[in-house]
Amino acid sequence: MIVGAGLVGTLRSVVQYAIPPVSNAESSFPTLLLLLPNGNPVHTSDLVVNNPSVVTFDYPLQNEPNFLLRLGDAANNDVKIESTTVDVPATGGKYHSPAGVGPYGSVVSSSAICQHLGCIPPELRFHPPSSTNFPGQIHCDCHGSTYDPYKGFSVVTGPTKSPLPGLVLSYSSKDDTYSATMLVGSTIYGHTTDLSGGNPVSSSGTTVTTLGV
Numbered sequence: 001m002i003v004g005a006g007l008v009g010t011l012r013s014v015v016q017y018a019i020p021p022v023s024n025a026e027s028s029f030p031t032l033l034l035l036l037p038n039g040n041p042v043h044t045s046d047l048v049v050n051n052p053s054v055v056t057f058d059y060p061l062q063n064e065p066n067f068l069l070r071l072g073d074a075a076n077n078d079v080k081i082e083s084t085t086v087d088v089p090a091t092g093g094k095y096h097s098p099a100g101v102g103p104y105g106s107v108v109s110s111s112a113i114c115q116h117l118g119c120i121p122p123e124l125r126f127h128p129p130s131s132t133n134f135p136g137q138i139h140c141d142c143h144g145s146t147y148d149p150y151k152g153f154s155v156v157t158g159p160t161k162s163p164l165p166g167l168v169l170s171y172s173s174k175d176d177t178y179s180a181t182m183l184v185g186s187t188i189y190g191h192t193t194d195l196s197g198g199n200p201v202s203s204s205g206t207t208v209t210t211l212g213v
């Protein structure tokens with residue numbers, strides 16, 4: 001029994017080491033309301049399930065795009081996205097991805113900067129489940145990396161060795177509004193920390209932009 005308890009303790013230590021805290025700088029990230037270009041808050045009806053266009057917003061720094069996705073199945077019904085354990089091939093580490101938010105738990109977000117060499121939309125973009133190529137995946141046209149937004153933006157194929165950093169959204173059911181609150185997982189490509197190396201987005205909110213592809 002003592003040996004067993006020791007083994008359990010050892011395993012727990014290994015697991016705790018392998019799954020680092022979601023973040024130790026939560027208070028440093030601003031909470032920013034997602035806004036439409038006209039200044040009104042984004043509501044659920046503004047978000048298209050499996051939108052083939054690229055919808056992004058800057059966070060936490062200017063010119064640091066993040067995807068805003070409302071995920072669905074092949075029939076465009078909302079899919080509830082659960083939190084999952086995400087592997088980081090580059091380090092062997094793991095972390096927990098944010099669950100989807102909104103009335104159907106289907107709205108998720110991540111950095112839209114490829115973790116391989118930094119390509120951004122439109123080269124990096126989501127392909128709806130009904131697509132012929134890369135269905136239900138985020139594919140980077142630069143060198144072919146793919147990520148799974150249904151599984152915490154995890155790595156499907158390289159050359160990337162890191163998942164897209166997950167962005168934690170909060171949802172107000174009272175107002176039907178969405179806010180960006182923090183990032184988890186790997187550091188945004190090209191940065192030593194998510195909060196340095198650029199200018200912060202305005203504290204009044206962050207505006208979504210839509211790019212047709």
Ligand code: FES
Binds near residue numbers: 115119141144
């Ligand atoms: S920059 Fe995206 S695969 Fe290389």
